[in-house]
Amino acid sequence: MLADLHTHSTFSDGSLSPNELIDLASDHWVSALAITDHDEAGAFLAVKEYADKKGIELIAGVELSIECPLSTGGHVHLVGLFIDAQNEALRIALYDLKTARHDRALKMIEKLTAVGLRLDADELCSAAGNGCIGRPHIALMLKQKGLVSSLGEAFKKYLGRDGPAYVPKKKLPFLQAAEIIHQAGGIAILAHPISLRFPTYESLGKEILRLKSLGLDGLEVYCPGSDGYFRDWLLQFANEQQLLVSGGSDFHGKAKPDIQLGRGYGDLFVPLEIVDGLKQSWRKRRETWDVGRDP
């Protein structure tokens, strides 16, 4: 059996509903699953009962984007695991991010109109449903209307950082994001460390230690797109620096069709034992934090 501690549902830019994600986990031998939607933690509450019924251990999560002018041009995402999805401070912060995403989507529609591509704002919002609107929703709508032939083309021509319809999204400073996760009783994990784009292990290690001093608890050691050498380095670094070890596929369904749940590009294997390690550490902290609930 496998673990997958980084996945997206229709509560953000994934194409499967939380229920469908649980069914897929069951079919793919994934017995411990974290749903880590962008800026949104609602999927856990929506599907916890169903996950229990199907015998899947569901972990409440969220993925936050960090405001960081990295000289490498890379980006930092922070995954919160074992969070209390109903925590007041978390809910306020996520509501704020979700509202900002809605306003950003309207601005992107205006920019698309300026280059001759018309999308209806109401249609976009209803396509996103309860979820957090992101560029993949816009890309999908452009494709459905025949205005681009693929999601990749939508990003390349219009929605990517250098595209005419790009609007930056609201992000949080690292310290604040880690604090929000901790306030909600969770642990803060650096998502897909490869995306920081540091050219050497040494420079990446330095940055990870800086983030640790700001509240980082652990690393996604197991994630798609990293070769065995990088994974082994991350594992050793995490062990040496007392950082927790996590991992997941970053599954999005149709929005990233090459990535399979629990399997990434086919060669990912997230050992189930890491979930026990994370839970043990989470329990120890719970004693210190006195958040008074079970993982």
Ligand code: AMP
């Ligand atoms: P946003 O959070 O709205 O800025 O959108 C970022 C999301 O878009 C990422 O989490 C990916 O899921 C998706 N994405 C980014 N670049 C691409 C791309 N080139 N093709 C398809 N999806 C992408």
Ligand code: MN
């Ligand atoms: Mn995404």
Ligand code: MN
């Ligand atoms: Mn990410």
Ligand code: MN
């Ligand atoms: Mn993700």
